[in-house]
Amino acid sequence: MKKKTVLVILAITLFFSCIWAYNPSKSSDHGHVQAMTDFEAIIHETREDSYENYVNIHLGAKRPDEIIRIEAEDYVETNGEGFQVIDQFEGLNGKAVLTPEEGSIDWDLQIDNPGLYNIRIHYYPLEGKSSSIERSLTINGETSFHGADSLIFDRVWGNRFEEIQKDDRGNELRPGQVERPEWVLMSFKDSEGYFEEPYSFYFDEGVQRISLSALREPMAIDYIELYQEKSVKTYEEVKKEYEDQGLEPVDNQYIQIEGQDAVTKSSPTLFPLSDRSSPTVSPYHVSNIRINTIGGLNWKLPGQWIEWEVEVEEEGLYEIVLKRKQHELRGLYATRSLTINGEYPFEEMKRIRFNFNRDWENQILGEEEPYLFHLSEGTHRIRMTVSLGELAPVLRTVESSVLQLNEMYRQILMITSNTPDPYRDYQLERRIPGLIEGFSEQAEIIQSVADYLVEQTGERSDQVAVLHSMVRQLEDMVRAPETIARRLDDFKLTVGGLGTFILTVREQPLTLDYLVFSSPDHELVRAKATLFERAKHEVGAFVTSYTMDYDSIGNIATLDRSVDVWITTGRDQAQVLKGLIDETFTPESNISINLRLVPAGILLPATLANEGPDVALQIGEDMPVNYAMRNASADLSGFPDYEEVATRFRDSGLQPYLYDGGVYGLPEQQIFPMLFYRKDILEELGLTPPKTWDEVYNMISVLQKHNLEFFLPIDDPMMQQAQHNLVPNSTFAMLLYQNDGQFYQEDNKASALDSEISMEAFRDWTNFYTNYRFPLMADFPNRFRVGEMPIGIADYTTYNMLTVLAPEIRGMWDFTMVPGTEMEDGTINHSVASHTTAVMMLENADDKDSSWEFMKWWTDRDTQIAFGREMEGLMGEAARYPTANIEALEQLPWPVEDYNNLESQWQWVNGIPQVPGGYFTGRHLDNAFRRVVNANENPREALSDYILYINDEIEIKRKEFNLPN
Numbered sequence: 001m002k003k004k005t006v007l008v009i010l011a012i013t014l015f016f017s018c019i020w021a022y023n024p025s026k027s028s029d030h031g032h033v034q035a036m037t038d039f040e041a042i043i044h045e046t047r048e049d050s051y052e053n054y055v056n057i058h059l060g061a062k063r064p065d066e067i068i069r070i071e072a073e074d075y076v077e078t079n080g081e082g083f084q085v086i087d088q089f090e091g092l093n094g095k096a097v098l099t100p101e102e103g104s105i106d107w108d109l110q111i112d113n114p115g116l117y118n119i120r121i122h123y124y125p126l127e128g129k130s131s132s133i134e135r136s137l138t139i140n141g142e143t144s145f146h147g148a149d150s151l152i153f154d155r156v157w158g159n160r161f162e163e164i165q166k167d168d169r170g171n172e173l174r175p176g177q178v179e180r181p182e183w184v185l186m187s188f189k190d191s192e193g194y195f196e197e198p199y200s201f202y203f204d205e206g207v208q209r210i211s212l213s214a215l216r217e218p219m220a221i222d223y224i225e226l227y228q229e230k231s232v233k234t235y236e237e238v239k240k241e242y243e244d245q246g247l248e249p250v251d252n253q254y255i256q257i258e259g260q261d262a263v264t265k266s267s268p269t270l271f272p273l274s275d276r277s278s279p280t281v282s283p284y285h286v287s288n289i290r291i292n293t294i295g296g297l298n299w300k301l302p303g304q305w306i307e308w309e310v311e312v313e314e315e316g317l318y319e320i321v322l323k324r325k326q327h328e329l330r331g332l333y334a335t336r337s338l339t340i341n342g343e344y345p346f347e348e349m350k351r352i353r354f355n356f357n358r359d360w361e362n363q364i365l366g367e368e369e370p371y372l373f374h375l376s377e378g379t380h381r382i383r384m385t386v387s388l389g390e391l392a393p394v395l396r397t398v399e400s401s402v403l404q405l406n407e408m409y410r411q412i413l414m415i416t417s418n419t420p421d422p423y424r425d426y427q428l429e430r431r432i433p434g435l436i437e438g439f440s441e442q443a444e445i446i447q448s449v450a451d452y453l454v455e456q457t458g459e460r461s462d463q464v465a466v467l468h469s470m471v472r473q474l475e476d477m478v479r480a481p482e483t484i485a486r487r488l489d490d491f492k493l494t495v496g497g498l499g500t501f502i503l504t505v506r507e508q509p510l511t512l513d514y515l516v517f518s519s520p521d522h523e524l525v526r527a528k529a530t531l532f533e534r535a536k537h538e539v540g541a542f543v544t545s546y547t548m549d550y551d552s553i554g555n556i557a558t559l560d561r562s563v564d565v566w567i568t569t570g571r572d573q574a575q576v577l578k579g580l581i582d583e584t585f586t587p588e589s590n591i592s593i594n595l596r597l598v599p600a601g602i603l604l605p606a607t608l609a610n611e612g613p614d615v616a617l618q619i620g621e622d623m624p625v626n627y628a629m630r631n632a633s634a635d636l637s638g639f640p641d642y643e644e645v646a647t648r649f650r651d652s653g654l655q656p657y658l659y660d661g662g663v664y665g666l667p668e669q670q671i672f673p674m675l676f677y678r679k680d681i682l683e684e685l686g687l688t689p690p691k692t693w694d695e696v697y698n699m700i701s702v703l704q705k706h707n708l709e710f711f712l713p714i715d716d717p718m719m720q721q722a723q724h725n726l727v728p729n730s731t732f733a734m735l736l737y738q739n740d741g742q743f744y745q746e747d748n749k750a751s752a753l754d755s756e757i758s759m760e761a762f763r764d765w766t767n768f769y770t771n772y773r774f775p776l777m778a779d780f781p782n783r784f785r786v787g788e789m790p791i792g793i794a795d796y797t798t799y800n801m802l803t804v805l806a807p808e809i810r811g812m813w814d815f816t817m818v819p820g821t822e823m824e825d826g827t828i829n830h831s832v833a834s835h836t837t838a839v840m841m842l843e844n845a846d847d848k849d850s851s852w853e854f855m856k857w858w859t860d861r862d863t864q865i866a867f868g869r870e871m872e873g874l875m876g877e878a879a880r881y882p883t884a885n886i887e888a889l890e891q892l893p894w895p896v897e898d899y900n901n902l903e904s905q906w907q908w909v910n911g912i913p914q915v916p917g918g919y920f921t922g923r924h925l926d927n928a929f930r931r932v933v934n935a936n937e938n939p940r941e942a943l944s945d946y947i948l949y950i951n952d953e954i955e956i957k958r959k960e961f962n963l964p965n
Helices: 002-021 051-057 235-245 389-416 435-457 462-479 485-506 531-544 571-589 603-608 623-629 642-646 651-657 679-685 693-705 717-722 730-738 756-770 780-786 798-805 848-858 861-875 886-891 896-906 919-935 939-960
Strands: 068-071 077-079 084-087 095-099 104-111 115-125 133-139 151-153 157-159 177-179 184-187 200-203 206-216 219-227 254-258 272-274 291-296 305-312 316-326 333-340 352-355 357-364 373-375 378-386 510-518 561-567 591-597 615-620 666-671 673-678 791-795 813-816 835-841
Touching (some): 068 104, 115 151, 305 510, 316 333, 389 485, 462 485, 485 780, 561 571, 561 848, 571 591, 615 666, 615 848, 623 835, 651 666, 673 679, 730 756, 780 791, 780 798, 813 896, 848 861, 886 896
Parallel strands (some): 561 591
Antiparallel strands (some): 077 104, 115 200, 133 151, 133 206, 272 291, 291 510, 305 378, 316 373, 333 352, 615 835
């Protein structure tokens, strides 16, 4: 009985201890944290080169009330070629300097009154690669702060056609976006949106030199001005001015501007959209596509703007109403700023809040007491810009915390490794001075952020839950430092969750149906559909789903010459491609294209049933030759202009499609490895990016001494089960090709992996995992992001992912050529293998000449550039297209330095041949690798055993296809 009583008491004690430990409001209950209303009051460490530190250093500096203009043509020095002074350029009254996408230009200016100045530039976006213009600013040869090294200047975009086009089934087509360049006056400001006001720069007295260095895209410059940004009056002050001027609200006025009728935008991603979620959307059709809204998930990044024109017939005071939907940020809010003719009407228009609502609603600016806007008679430009508003200091705070927590994680990692002993007390609180104090400080800061968000939104959303989880974990580690080591994995995941929080909150999506400018008493059109309207809409959509063909894209009318083309990727890609076909290919060739979006894996059964297409797009590199073995794909080398077409690609891109003297496919995409590295961490460790594998071995010892890791790509075992053709590992292929090895010999009749070169390459590859204990599985982008893997080799498309998903380390990383093997003559061989996707013509194509015309058009430079830019415009930088066309890749919007790195590596790329039975090569190479790493088998014996299987399969397949052995 006593034992039972003791057990009950222990259970009750444990229960209440758990409640206390996991109470999200525990910190507040203990009184050491309160909800914040001003995040600028938080004192925390920031990057030494941050703008916040820069402002604090010059906090007492004067702000001279004067404008200092520098005419562009008065430059004192240029570095690079292509700078040119032009008079009367694009309607400019005076001279301008054309600056290319490389090089720098300097000006000297006399400063009589030292102090802080804002800077603005009057520029014209020259034709380039369709991305934003990027420049770096230095003053007297120094970059003032982080952010001044990456200044973004917008291009101006608009719809290709004034009227929205329709296909031959009555569906409206998404308008293509084209540049509408014009002279723009823009201040130097934070491109990330963390600072609402333009940057301030300190200038000493005397002659000062400023320099703009090109990072991406050309621009023409008229002048640069140092000035002071004017303060904006509050609505109460403006309202009093209305009364003093005798301005009255207008009567019986109602002007509705459709969202899709925007005249200009800052990005090609801001194209009009189709929304069928409600029958109240204007215009509406129950089944056909109608382009009727704008914004959505495309209009979410700070600084993106959309501009409309409104024609006002009667001067007076107007209300502004937005029919909007914000259904993405639950527990948060989206923010926009609004300007009229380039100026804020009053202070409140810098931060317009749009709370979460799944349905459409009419939001009157000003809500309970609607704001009144003075509009004179005539045409006005209304611009709405994505702004972080009151969330900006929140994000700055969390980003600073993430950087510091990642640094703490790396310090712990250097002592415990990433697999700490759970039963050992590492005494981290003693060995890392300030660790516990740092955890405690970060817990308070993050709790303050969480409390502020709850206070502002009125709810505890899943976004705030991440912050609470981080606080609980930090406080538990402060309370029990001996548990830090065994909590390390959870700690890393939670810090990664904070990084995701930054990404989520920074994105501010909002969809607009229309804008209304009306007299205050005018009745508004209802935004929310009634129950009857919704029921009618759903029934109508269900009925028409049986009659609409959703697989065919765009126009389906057939001309005398037509080609059936299948694509298996996504609807966005298919729609972009169909738009290009209808705009350029069909009108120029008089050949109609029936483009169908089909599921992956359907090509083989359809071909066997003689129901396949004429041309298949974006297929794996193993398919063309495999079909050729079975006489199912057409030999392209027989066309008279094939040799000319082949010059569009590198030989490595065509290699996988060569078979038995023929060519059975053309490469669309070509992807190859690059070396990614964290500049900040390598500098901290006194390391530089390795140029050879010997330098890699030397680096590994330094990294492992600090429990950091070097990443080499390795296939995911779970992915292997879904792949019929496992490609040879890229690290092995790299080591093999760098030592002049090959995969096949005897005219591709047998494996060449039994050569001494191959055996040594295989041994070196496996040694990384047996001797140096490299991880067999790793999420490189995330581990690179937190600094656990500060260097590694990965496909160059990882660049796109890091650019978008890791904003907190922007400017802290770079990529370059992979390490190479030093040859006898002293040169370094940087060879790598690539993998590609292909376009293939089927042997049973009805009109091979027309199919070839389409394939030539699709792989042409201009088409690949247009498709790549459209995809990036549609989906952002994460969708940058890895085209195999040599000239097209150069014209995609890569920063110049990054493209030069890609081009340098591309010259060392090799293709892996496709041979009968070649699918056994990658599969058994991986099997041999696993036996060495997992079963500790001798590398030479393991590989030799599997080479027998590879050669047997090649021999069997050659016999099956009646090929000579």
